[in-house]
Amino acid sequence: EDQVTQSPEALRLQEGESSSLNCSYTVSGLRGLFWYRQDPGKGPEFLFTLYSAGEEKEKERLKATLTKKESFLHITAPKPEDSATYLCAVRASGGSNYKLTFGKGTLLTVNP
Amino acid sequence: DGGITQSPKYLFRKEGQNVTLSCEQNLNHDAMYWYRQDPGQGLRLIYYSQIVNDFQKGDIAEGYSVSREKKESFPLTVTSAQKNPTAFYLCASSIDSQRPQHFGDGTRLSIL
Numbered sequence: 001e002d003q004v005t006q007s008p009e010a011l012r013l014q015e016g017e018s019s020s021l022n023c024s025y026t027v028s029g030l031r032g033l034f035w036y037r038q039d040p041g042k043g044p045e046f047l048f049t050l051y052s053a054g055e056e057k058e059k060e061r062l063k064a065t066l067t068k069k070e071s072f073l074h075i076t077a078p079k080p081e082d083s084a085t086y087l088c089a090v091r092a093s094g095g096s097n098y099k100l101t102f103g104k105g106t107l108l109t110v111n112p
Numbered sequence: 113d114g115g116i117t118q119s120p121k122y123l124f125r126k127e128g129q130n131v132t133l134s135c136e137q138n139l140n141h142d143a144m145y146w147y148r149q150d151p152g153q154g155l156r157l158i159y160y161s162q163i164v165n166d167f168q169k170g171d172i173a174e175g176y177s178v179s180r181e182k183k184e185s186f187p188l189t190v191t192s193a194q195k196n197p198t199a200f201y202l203c204a205s206s207i208d209s210q211r212p213q214h215f216g217d218g219t220r221l222s223i224l
Contacts, residue, residue, distance in 0.1 A: 004154065031210070032210075034212060034213075036215075041217075041218070041220075042217050042218070043116075043118075043202050043204075043215030043216050043217045043218050044155075044202070044215045045215070046212045046213070046214055046215075049212050087154075087155070089154075089155075091210075097209065097210070098143065098160055098162065098209035098210075099157055099160070099170070099171075100155075100157070100213065101154070102154035102155040102156075103154050104152060104153060104154050105154070
């Protein structure tokens with residue numbers, strides 16, 4: 001069974017204090033790892049897709065990296081507006097390859 | 113603006129009542145999805161549709177039904193057989209089953 005574990009569950013940073021969120025996964029043949037941002041009461045907003053180990057994607061203060069067992073979302077010099085829940089999901093190969101398996105998310109709070 | 117529209121934003125269900133959640137997209141996406149989000153849990157797939165008049169059960173389809181009569185629309189009915197319907201329901205769509213999924217802003221369903 002595909003599994004996604006995100007850590008920490010919650011992270012509190014000061015503005016400008018860089019850090020990383022972790023997404024560990026167990027999947028039978030990775031066909032994509034996805035990062036989303038979710039604000040309270042809203043739907044998830046797509047950030048990145050990573051497909052193979054060693055791949056990196058960047059967007060403003062966010063950088064996502066991928067290894068064979070985990071992905072990191074690095075946040076450089078965060079601002080209060082980066083506060084949100086960050087979700088990680090994987091797509092596996094096989095018959096249900098349309099399906100995403102989601103982690104429980106990391107709640108990030110950035111204090112001014 | 114292209115996007116995914118879910119309505120209503122809040123919905124209340126009485127005992128024994130069926131309720132229908134609306135999801136409309138103008139992104140010309142073929143694939144559409146329904147997820148359920150509960151506190152402390154990852155998103156779970158209820159139903160998936162790859163094309164018009166075709167849909168497949170996800171991990172938690174019991175007590176739910178869907179239709180896909182038009183490419184743009186994928187309504188979800190929560191039936192009286194769903195004994196624990198209180199949750200945040202998210203609709204998503206993607207160009208095809210292999211591309212990133214994009215989400216609407218959800219419907220919060222509660223029991224009266």
